[in-house]
Amino acid sequence: MQLDAKIPAGPIEKKWDTRSFENKLVNPANRRKYHVLVVGSGLAGGAAAASLGELGYRVSVFCYQDSTRRAHSIAAQGGINAAKNYMGDGDSIHRLFYDTVKGGDYRAREANVYRLAQVSNAIIDQCVAQGVPFARDYGGLLDNRSFGGAQVSRTFYARGQTGQQLLLGAYSALMRQVGAGTVKQYTRTEMLDLIVIDGRARGIVTRDMVTGQVQCVLADAVVLATGGYGNVFFLSTNAMGCNATAIFRAWKRGAGFANPCFTQIHPTCIPVAGDYQSKLTLMSESLRNDGRIWVPKAVGDKRAPGSIPEEERDYYLERRYPAFGNLVPRDVASRAAKQVCDEQRGVGEFGLGVYLDFEDSIKRLGRKIIEERYGNLFQMYEKITGEDPYTVPMRIFPAVHYTMGGLWVDYNLESTIPGLFVAGEANFSDHGANRLGASALMQGLADGYYVIPPSIGHYLGTVRSLPAADETHPACRDAERAVTERIGQLLSIQGRRTVDDFHKALGRIMWDKCGMGRTEAGLTQALEEIPRLRADFWKDVRVPGSAPSLNQSLEKAGRVADFLEHGELMVRDALERRESCGGHFREESQTEEGEALRDDVNFAHAAVWEWKGEGQSPALHKEELAFEHCLPSQRSYK
Amino acid sequence: MKLTLKIWRQASREAKGRIESLETPEISSHMSFLEMLDVVNESLERAGKEPVAFDHDCREGICGTCSLMINGQAHGPWAGTTACQLHMREFKDGDVIVIEPWRARAFPVLRDLIVDRSAFDRVLQAGGYVSVNTSSPQDANAMPIRRADAEAAMDAAACIGCGACVASCKNASAMLFVSAKVSQYAHLPQGQPERMRRVRAMVEAMDAEGFGSCTNLYECEAACPKEIKITNIALMNRDWRRSLCEEEL
Structure with missing residues (x-):
């Protein structure tokens, strides 16, 4: 697995401009020839799908909810950061960048975070232009409040419903494109596998959650914006339907998974x-x-x-x-x-x-x-x-509450599978080992509005035309057959325990051994318990109902089956990272005062896991992180 | 406590539905209403029966997915509350609770308590947006907005699109939902250029979807979990009439 971050050359302030100029473009008349799939319709997916539609690409957007307006971004309450310095309290792009890298405990890629801080201001402008009703003061100007990990007030908000208002802004842009015919939406539709043809992401296998129909959808590029994997713990602040299946299936098709153990406990x-x-x-x-x-x-x-x-x-x-x-x-x-x-x-x-x-x-x-x-x-x-x-x-x-880990992406948000892009919480990019408050909304919209569209353009402008492929391609047939067989298997076990029963058992293992405090002994034990639980699941789960129908137990069963494997990957990563950083607290590695003790000599890297096949241990690769602008120090908030 | 549930069961969109009576296992008053349904479903699954299908997701009262008619009231008896935020301390041992899906021609039942609300998406596609592409618009503070206007826009924008207004209306009217979006933009300078065009298009789309008309019964306002005000409908009616006088939209 090659991990080339493709960071543009030059000073950090110029990198994004440099990349924007280097990017290949697609002529407006040619854009409609390309079909792009966007999976997930939260801030990242909704914003990406709408923006790609505006540019003239043919876009299909998928979500498991009954409407693209309901993705879990909607539940974010507090706010969105931007380096506007409207309060005149000393904020700047550089300070937002610095706070985010430091807040992430020096485990994020500097160039990505700098870009995030740079585009943060445009996000606010864009949202205001869409009619997002941010809080204002009596002078009619935008109000800000402060959030954890910062000493300036840079958080824009809409009462306690900022996520809702930003998502409805992106959703309104998306509805405009659906109305205009550039975007097609597939609601109550789950992605159950990724289709890779000749080493490139070319489509997905979906299940219509009302009829149960399984089918392949082919395209020229795929964007995953399917959120995080916090529900592996059973109890989390995620919505009930949030799941890791899309990114986990992509992992099994060859996408690197970075820092799976980085979990934020709110x-x-x-x-x-x-x-x-x-x-x-x-x-x-x-x-x-x-x-x-x-x-x-x-x-x-x-x-x-x-x-x-x-x-x-x-x-x-x-x-x-x-x-x-x-x-x-x-x-x-x-x-x-x-x-x-x-x-x-x-x-x-x-x-x-x-x-x-x-x-x-x-x-x-x-x-x-x-x-x-x-x-x-x-x-x-x-x-x-x-x-x-x-x-x-x-x-x-x-x-x-949130998972900082996710599919590994380069500076262009492209995974290790060409043509597969990952945005928002689903990728690993910007928050290092700990995300600061009000930064998830910023990153979701930065990825969706400003990074994905030019990156997709560059990819398509580079590959020009991909060989034609349809549903009869062996890669499609194989993927579709595998999905159908797995559904059949889940329904045929007819054991004694419910899906939730297994999910709760997994959650307890994860919370006790891979939660707020992690130890060598506990993690080693979890590595024995999870495979045992997984084996029990495949012997003893009971999924009622049938495949060709609206079957919520079946949906859950598939997600929990993936969590049972993904949880193990998280534990493996937590065991391997013998340091404390951000949300990852290894009890063996702490200062005398009980603060997290990083080990920059051995662990200043993103740990990227590669799937090696059933029954094989995944392989670990490392992207070394260089810090030129934010020099790692013991984080001190004293 | 133990309760008797009378729940709407329907295998598919085409199938004929019926009310089924279920006895619950022991229920704690600390549970949320949906957690009570989880417990009932677990017991059904353990007994080898199919659980009751119901829509739910965030369980924080913000995503707008849950949609239950509880004892004839959309989202149940608590004012300003979605079904997922309703808690069982409202009920007592031996109570009979009738649970039905939203009933409206524009919201066909898909299974049990789940309905298809895609009509709402289509109404918004007709005009529920400001036409601005992703770009680098002017600085956000270049146009101050009176605080009262921003607040009024936010009051309307709080709508979660759950459909309780439609379900509670004897005409199955969607006017509270549609007017909330019309009103959000009508209160903001960004919404002015398309104001007349928007209201016309959205009202037309609303009618085309088969929603009924408003006859001023205020049930929607009473049922709305976000307490969206009926005055939005008045604003929409005014704007719609004005739009009829505009020649070019």
Whole structure:
């Protein structure tokens, strides 16, 4: 496997301009001759499909939801970063770049992150032009707030529904193209395999989730924008349908998978309430602007929060990190919460929670301002827990939220399979080992609006015309047959355990052994447990219903089957990376103060895994990372 | 608690449906409504039966996927709440809960509680956008927007496209949904150039999909989980009439 990042030459400020000029172009009249598939319709996929359609390519966009408007980008609450420096507080492209590389604990590619910071400003301009109703001040100008890991206010927001508004912006652009006939949308359609012909990505195998029909769709290039794999943990803040099947199938067709162990555990989620729980709900990180996080000082203090006096509270983030306080990056905040709960100072029924308290802010700013800023979040919290956060502090606990790992891509977002591009959370590119708040929306839209379209143009302009292929090509027939056989196999086992049963069992292994704290012993054990669970799955799962129908159990079964393999890859990667960095905390590698201890000598690389066949161990390749502009240092938020 | 569910079962779009009665296993009052259905489905699967198909995804009340008629109310009894955010503390032991899909000619049932809402996408394709290509438009702060206008646009833009307005309306009217999009753009300078053209095209598309008309019953506003206001419909009606006077759209 060759890992050529194809980073343009020259100073970092000029690299993107250089690449834009080097890129081959496709004549407007010729664009309609090319067919591009976009899988996933979130910020990255929706924006890419709309923009490619505007340029005149023939585009097909696929999503498993019933509408392209429902992708899980919609649930992002807090905001989107950009280096506009509208607040005049010292922000710049270079600072956004620096914060992102540092926040990612020096495990991202500098050139990509610099480009991300560069295009961040155009994203805001584009969204405003589309009619995205960002928050504004009384002068009519855009308002900003601050987020973890930054000391400037650079986060644009639309109440607590920023992801929704940005996605609906991209979706409106997409609907315009569907109306214009450049984009065809296939909703309730899952991608179940990638078709590779002569070493190039040429199409996908899909299943119509209403009729059950399996078919091949061929094209000239494929874009995967299918999101992350957080649902491998069963409980996460992802939507119920989010899955890794598209990127995992692409991996099995030859795409490198980078840093699968990099998982973000978000510090501010509503704690687990019982074993029936189906998912976890995030409370936006923006709450940390005005909320103060604390636990009782004394072990086992079970008094109601209101009757614990000020001097008996431990505002542990403010105490440990006076410079950033409650706004330390997510990985640091999550680990600190785990530590206080490990010390038996956690709150709530199971002791797995910490308080996020707005009492001081309400006193300082008044209830009305807090309501304006976070009203919908407070309301959501109250609906779920039955408690009023205006009077009783919220209880929060970390939960799996985002995966920084993903398919390896070069500077052009092309994977190791030519013609296969990967955008948004599905790729590994910009966040290193930890993503900063409000950067996922930025990256999804940067990839979709500004990076994918010229990269696709360059690819098509370079290959010019690909040999004609249709559904009768052996590669299509083989892929389609494999998909159909697998569906048949899942339905024929008729064992005793449900799909969810296996999924929950996998989730427990992953959370305990490959979650917030990871050890050599635990990971080694997980490497034995997961294959055993997988073998049980293929012997004892029960999938009711039939193939040619709307069958939600069958959909789940296929996804969980892939998670059962993907989880193992994550564990393998976590075991191999004998350092702590960002969200990956190897307990063997920490400073005396309990902070993550990186090993830049041995691990300043992206770990890229290559599929070697059934029953074979995957091969590890490394893309060494060079840091010329952000010199790696021990991250300090003190 | 234990409950009796009376659930709509329908094998496919073409098949005839019926109400089926189910006894639930033990249900905790902490569960969400959809978690209660998960538990029921697990027990059905264990008994070798087919689970009840229902649409759901984010379970945070924002994606707009869940779509259940609960005891005759779209999204159930809690105001301003989607079905996925409804919690079982609302119910008590022995309750009978009737669960049906959205009912509207424009939303055909696909299976059990799942309906096809692609008509909404098609209405938006007719004009639910600002015609701007991905490019480098002017600086975002070049055009200040009065805060009250931005807020009014945001109020309308909060619509999640779930279809509760249609399901709760005896005419199966989509006017709250359509007017929310019309109104978002009508409040913003970016929406002005296409304002008349947009409202005309979207209203035509809405009628073509087979949605009914508004007869001012306000059920949609009461059922809307995002509390979108009926005043949007008034704005849309005004704009639509104005658009009839415009010669060139």
